[in-house]
Amino acid sequence: MEDSERHDERAKHLFLSHLQARVGSSLVARLGNLSPGAIFETPYADLVDKVGKDQKLERLFDGLQRRFDLALVEAQMKERGISAITLADEAYPGMLRNVPDPPPALYLDGAIPEEPCVALVGSRKASATGIEMAGKLGRALAERGVCVVSGLALGVDAAAHQGAVDAAGRTVGVLGCGIDVVYPRSNRALFDSVRRHGALVSEYFLGEAPLSWRFPARNRIIAGLVTTVVVVEAPEHSGALITARHGLEAGRDVWAVPGPPGVRECRGSNGLLADGGGVLWDIPEFLEAVAPRGGAGPELPAPSVPAGLPDDEAAALCGVGLEPRGVDAVARRSGMVMSELLPALALLELKGFVHRDAVGAYVRRAVP
Amino acid sequence: MSVCRARSLSLFGIDALPVEVEVDVSPGLPGFSIVGLPDAAVQEARERVRVAISNSGYKFPIKRVIVNLAPANLRKEGPAFDLPIALGILAASGALAPAGLERAAVVGELSLDGGVRGIKGALSMAEGARKEGLSRLVLPCRDAPEAAVIGGVEVFGMRTLKEAVEFLGNGLRRAPTEPAPQNETDDSAADDFADVAGQRYAKRALEVAAAGAHNVVMSGPPGSGKTMLARRMPGILPPLTMEERIEVTKVHSASGEGNGSLITHRPFRSPHHTVSTSGLAGGGSNPRPGEVSLAHNGVLFLDELPEFGRTTLEALRQPLEDGHVTISRVAATLCYPARITLLCSMNPCPCGHAGDKRKACRCTAGQIERYQARISGPLLDRMDIFVDVPRLSRQELRDEPSAEASAVVRDRVRKARATQISRQGSPNSMLSGRKLRKMCALAGDAETLFSRAVETLGLSGRGHDRVLRVARTVADLAGERGIGADHLAEALNYRRSHLLGR
Numbered sequence: 041m042e043d044s045e046r047h048d049e050r051a052k053h054l055f056l057s058h059l060q061a062r063v064g065s066s067l068v069a070r071l072g073n074l075s076p077g078a079i080f081e082t083p084y085a086d087l088v089d090k091v092g093k094d095q096k097l098e099r100l101f102d103g104l105q106r107r108f109d110l111a112l113v114e115a116q117m118k119e120r121g122i123s124a125i126t127l128a129d130e131a132y133p134g135m136l137r138n139v140p141d142p143p144p145a146l147y148l149d150g151a152i153p154e155e156p157c158v159a160l161v162g163s164r165k166a167s168a169t170g171i172e173m174a175g176k177l178g179r180a181l182a183e184r185g186v187c188v189v190s191g192l193a194l195g196v197d198a199a200a201h202q203g204a205v206d207a208a209g210r211t212v213g214v215l216g217c218g219i220d221v222v223y224p225r226s227n228r229a230l231f232d233s234v235r236r237h238g239a240l241v242s243e244y245f246l247g248e249a250p251l252s253w254r255f256p257a258r259n260r261i262i263a264g265l266v267t268t269v270v271v272v273e274a275p276e277h278s279g280a281l282i283t284a285r286h287g288l289e290a291g292r293d294v295w296a297v298p299g300p301p302g303v304r305e306c307r308g309s310n311g312l313l314a315d316g317g318g319v320l321w322d323i324p325e326f327l328e329a330v331a332p333r334g335g336a337g338p339e340l341p342a343p344s345v346p347a348g349l350p351d352d353e354a355a356a357l358c359g360v361g362l363e364p365r366g367v368d369a370v371a372r373r374s375g376m377v378m379s380e381l382l383p384a385l386a387l388l389e390l391k392g393f394v395h396r397d398a399v400g401a402y403v404r405r406a407v408p
Numbered sequence: 409m410s411v412c413r414a415r416s417l418s419l420f421g422i423d424a425l426p427v428e429v430e431v432d433v434s435p436g437l438p439g440f441s442i443v444g445l446p447d448a449a450v451q452e453a454r455e456r457v458r459v460a461i462s463n464s465g466y467k468f469p470i471k472r473v474i475v476n477l478a479p480a481n482l483r484k485e486g487p488a489f490d491l492p493i494a495l496g497i498l499a500a501s502g503a504l505a506p507a508g509l510e511r512a513a514v515v516g517e518l519s520l521d522g523g524v525r526g527i528k529g530a531l532s533m534a535e536g537a538r539k540e541g542l543s544r545l546v547l548p549c550r551d552a553p554e555a556a557v558i559g560g561v562e563v564f565g566m567r568t569l570k571e572a573v574e575f576l577g578n579g580l581r582r583a584p585t586e587p588a589p590q591n592e593t594d595d596s597a598a599d600d601f602a603d604v605a606g607q608r609y610a611k612r613a614l615e616v617a618a619a620g621a622h623n624v625v626m627s628g629p630p631g632s633g634k635t636m637l638a639r640r641m642p643g644i645l646p647p648l649t650m651e652e653r654i655e656v657t658k659v660h661s662a663s664g665e666g667n668g669s670l671i672t673h674r675p676f677r678s679p680h681h682t683v684s685t686s687g688l689a690g691g692g693s694n695p696r697p698g699e700v701s702l703a704h705n706g707v708l709f710l711d712e713l714p715e716f717g718r719t720t721l722e723a724l725r726q727p728l729e730d731g732h733v734t735i736s737r738v739a740a741t742l743c744y745p746a747r748i749t750l751l752c753s754m755n756p757c758p759c760g761h762a763g764d765k766r767k768a769c770r771c772t773a774g775q776i777e778r779y780q781a782r783i784s785g786p787l788l789d790r791m792d793i794f795v796d797v798p799r800l801s802r803q804e805l806r807d808e809p810s811a812e813a814s815a816v817v818r819d820r821v822r823k824a825r826a827t828q829i830s831r832q833g834s835p836n837s838m839l840s841g842r843k844l845r846k847m848c849a850l851a852g853d854a855e856t857l858f859s860r861a862v863e864t865l866g867l868s869g870r871g872h873d874r875v876l877r878v879a880r881t882v883a884d885l886a887g888e889r890g891i892g893a894d895h896l897a898e899a900l901n902y903r904r905s906h907l908l909g910r
Contacts, residue, residue: 164773165762194773224773304768364763366798367609367901372808378612379886383897390857390864390900399627399756399763400796 046128051110052076053126057145058113059104061244065141065257067091076127076144080105116246122219123148136264139290143243143261147219150239152265153210155187158330159262159287161280162196162272163305167364168397170273170305172405173297174199175206177270180323182209184331187238189214189266191258191279196272198230205233212238214262216255218248241265256282263287268330270320271296274308281308284317293330295320300363352376353391356384357404360394364401410434412500414492415513417536418484419529421742422662422697424536426513428478429489431496436472442493444477447485447694456487456518457494464522464569469501483740485694488527491516491546494569495576508576512544513537522569526550529662531654531670534558544584546572552585554661554668557654559587587670599640602813605805610637613795613902615817618644619824620881621835623728623750623790625713628797629764634753637797638709641751642676643814645707646825652705655745659704663697675706681715689723690744695735700727701744713752714782721787724750728790749837750791754783764799792837792874793902824884836881840873848876853893861900875899 056076060068071079071090079087084101091097117124125131126145133152136142158181160174174196178188182204190197192213204211213234217223219242222231234240243261244254259279263269263286271294274280284294295318299306313319320326349357359365359374359381371381385402388394394402411432417424440454461468475493477484492514499506515533517525527533530551537545538560545563547555552565562584566572575582601611610626614637617624626634648656648671657671679688679699690698700708700723710716727733727746735742756762757776762769771779828835832847839847850858862872876891879899883891 165769224777226773226777366796368606368798368800369804371608372804378608379898380894382609382612382901383894386861386897386900387857387893390860397763399798401763401798 049077049128050126052080053128053144054110054113054124055080055104055108057126057143057243058108058245059101060144061248062100062104063097064253065143067097069141080108113245117147120220120246121149122246133265135266136261139260139264139286141260142264145243146261147242147245148239149219149241150212150235152212152239152241153187155185155210156331157187157189157212157266159189159266159269159283160196160200160272161190161259161262161269161274161283162200162309163274163278163280164193164195164197165305166195166199166273167303167305168395168403169362169405170196170297170299171199172395174272175203176323177272177297177320177326178203178211179207179209180327181331182207182211184327185209186331187212189262191216191255191262191283192227192231192234192240193279194224194227196280198227200272201230201234205230205237208237210238212265213240214258214265215240215242215244216258217250218242218244218246220246221248221250223250255279259283260286260290263290263292266292268293268295270294270326271309271312271317273297273299273305274312275305276308276311278308281312284312293318295326295330297321303363349393352380352384353388353393356381357388357393360385360388360402360404362404364397364399364403366401370402410500412496412506412509414496414499414509415511415540415542416489416492416515417513417533417540418482418488419486419532419662420482420740421695421744422529422532422658424529424532425482426536426540427482427484427489429492429496430476430478431493431500432474432476433469433471433497433500434474438470438472440473440475442475442477444475444480445483446477446489447483449487450477450484450489453487453490453493453518456490456520457497459520460490460518460522460569461494461497463520464573466498466503466573467501469497471501473497473500486528487517487525488515490518491524491566491569491572494518495572498573499577504573504577511542512546512576513540513542514546514572516546516548516566516572518569524548524566524568524572526668528664528666529658530555530666530668531558531661532658534561534563535658537561546576550668551666553587554657554666554670556585556587557657557670599636600643600814601640601817602811604633604636604640604811606800606808607633607637607797608811610634610795610797611811611817613793614641615644615821616878616881616885616902617641617749617751617793618646618817619821619836619885620792620828620877621749621825621837622792622878622881623837624752624793624795625788625791626751626753626795626797627756628753629755629762629767629799630760632797632799634797635711638678638707638711638751638753639676640814641707641709642674644817644821645674645749646818646822648672648674648705656705659697659701659745663702665702673706675703676709677703677706678709678711681710681712683716683720685717685720685723688720689727689735690733690742690746691735693737695737695742697744698733700724700746700748701733703748704745705747706749707751708748709751709753711753713754714779718782718784722784725786725790728787752791753797756796763796766799766801788904789870791904792878794904795902820885823887824881827884827887828881836877836884839877839880844873844876848880848891850876850891850896854879854891854896857893857896861896865900865903867903871903875903878902 178200187210188204189212190200259282269287296309296312359370414429418427498504534555549565556563731747757771761767879896882895
């Protein structure tokens with residue numbers, strides 16, 4: 041292809057990307073095998089039989105076709121230090137190109153690493169154990185030289201990114217909003233870290249709002265960029281399961297971290313295991329499967345047996361389970377009086393045997 | 409000479425200032441005017457006094473009557489000048505020997521039939537009279553027992569204007585009113601901790617709070633029993649000292665909430681979250697003490713803390729820091745005492761179910777963040793104890809062993825508080841700076857544990873002080889002189905959860 045021709049192609053893909061950000065990919069899919077160029081040039085009236093008649097849609101089509109200005113788009117991106125790669129570019133990630141519904145263009149803040157990528161996804165409201173597991177996996181993968189891809193949401197996503205950042209590894213955050221929009225805002229610091237350790241990626245142009253339908257849609261990009269999808273903790277009907285489904289459709293390996301049975305936050309991820317997903321019960325085994333190194337990696341410390349604990353702390357530890365439990369429940373199970381239990385719990389927490397979660401419930405930590 | 413003087417008192421904040429009522433009756437066109445910055449209620453005294461005098465069987469002088477309330481620059485408000493004005497007029501017109509009005513302070517509102525109605529701030533009036541060196545205080549019968557508590561001034565309660573005239577003018581002898589017998593704290597009817605099944609953790613936290621007068625935040629889903637626990641807080645508070653009783657009664661009496669006797673219980677106030685800033689902190693164009701002052705020496709309970717207006721809550725910062733509220737007006741600056749234990753309850757998120765095992769939370773992270781951001785950091789910084797109150801299942805409630813009665817807890821609290829007062833003269837919650845370092849010195853085990861905790865848990869400077877203060881109280885409850893590792897470890901449980909303190 042000639043340069044000017046490619047430039048033209050690129051413009052048409054960017055146009056399609058803007059259109060898709062407004063109307064969703066399903067509508068663009070209904071346009072069938074029309075090329076981006078054709079969509080750019082065909083007036084709405086000629087497309088009516090494919091997309092159905094809709095005044096709002098008509099206005100949108102016409103407006104975009106008339107006003108889309110490549111020079112302006114490029115200038116805006118340049119000003120913010122954002123780059124774009126389209127399906128017409130060779131730099132477009134090969135893995136992503138082969139999924140059923142690849143985004144016409146990706147906006148990048150940073151650069152997508154060359155390394156193999158693994159997605160770590162899960163619930164925004166995961167348990168303390170889930171968060172901890174996500175962090176550990178992120179760290180372990182990054183140390184193995186695997187790039188951690190996730191959605192920069194709260195909970196598991198944030199922990200996974202943070203783990204990779206902590207290990208000074210590579211990580212990519214795929215956004216469900218405009219490339220320059222920080223959502224949720226409390227993750228601002230993490231956004232910066234991820235940008236420094238890899239890239240922020242979005243199919244949405246500058247300033248696009250975090251609309252609820254955009255998040256399930258971006259999950260196909262997460263699944264598309266990676267070789268393996270890991271679900272850490274996910275309730276039924278959750279975004280993480282959508283990522284897993286996209287992964288299966290695109291032929292990716294799907295693993296899940298087993299959770300306690302019957303716990304709502306783990307029903308989705310456990311369901312994946314029941315359906316035959318990879319069981320992530322041991323981090324070294326998992327690493328060996330997704331990023332074989334040949335030769336044993338460093339052994340992760342095994343959960344130590346709390347020997348030599350004072351009696352009251354040992355008794356208190358017996359009352360704390362793998363599921364978060366309020367102080368009163370711990371008191372009941374351990375049979376201790378409050379004035380003895382409270383000091384014991386604090387000491388156990390300091391020693392790292394238990395974790396106190398956001399609502400003051402205690403849970404045992406597998407690895408102190 | 410027809411100028412007569414009666415001494416009276418005017419409430420200013422919770423203190424009474426002397427006011428002289430000068431009455432001049434001179435020949436001229438009949439009229440009646442009051443000068444000396446009177447407000448509407450004082451102006452209307454003209455009608456009440458005129459009718460009350462005639463209905464008591466005296467003659468209102470058909471002359472020119474001028475009443476001056478001195479000092480003239482102080483705003484006078486309320487109907488309490490009715491009685492001194494009436495007595496002054498009667499003295500000036502000869503119905504009463506002016507000598508009778510000397511060395512007596514007179515306050516009281518008149519009704520049209522000549523009866524004497526109750527007033528606000530009787531206790532403060534008695535104190536003011538004593539300070540002025542007046543030996544007698546004449547006031548409405550209803551308020552006499554309250555005023556008599558102060559001592560050092562003879563208090564006489566009056567039912568009617570006629571009775572007052574006869575008493576003052578004709579030298580009628582009678583015994584001054586005795587202070588009302590003080591019924592000792594009787595909590596048999598109050599809500600008892602024993603009625604609350606389970607929630608031993610929260611109860612323990614409230615016990616520590618009561619002992620050290622620490623401010624508490626209880627966080628938990630709806631229906632977990634936060635309000636129920638809070639309502640039982642007064643039952644475990646240490647008894648009021650005499651001095652504190654007088655302070656509390658002065659505030660309540662000044663706001664017109666007194667019941668004519670000394671208040672012996674620590675007040676427990678729970679304003680609704682729609683309360684206005686001046687309703688909470690005090691104020692208004694005729695300044696009145698707010699809820700925070702009415703809770704002086706007691707507990708202010710704010711249920712559903714995030715529902716309170718942000719500016720309303722900010723008004724609590726001064727009283728929490730200084731123990732009083734200053735209300736500044738162009739005319740004057742008032743000061744109401746407000747040393748309180750602040751007890752708050754809140755849900756962890758807007759729907760209330762974050763962290764609840766039985767019901768899913770449907771709030772987005774942003775909603776939770778915004779909800780919790782409604783409470784400002786500086787306010788949270790003044791809270792010593794954070795306790796999570798989970799919802800208990802029916803099974804859990806049934807399995808609970810019977811709970812301790814409030815009286816047992818109060819006994820421990822009383823001892824711990826007495827220790828604190830004799831050691832440092834204030835409850836532990838007031839410790840800060842050098843005093844805190846001195847009273848909460850750690851040794852050996854405790855020191856090691858604490859440095860480890862500071863490191864592992866990332867305690868801030870303020871969080872550090874909070875843990876020390878609470879640990880001091882835990883040690884006091886255990887009757888120990890030094891803070892042990894166990895006391896410190898228990899105090900660590902009461903620190904702020906991550907959900908709140910990001």
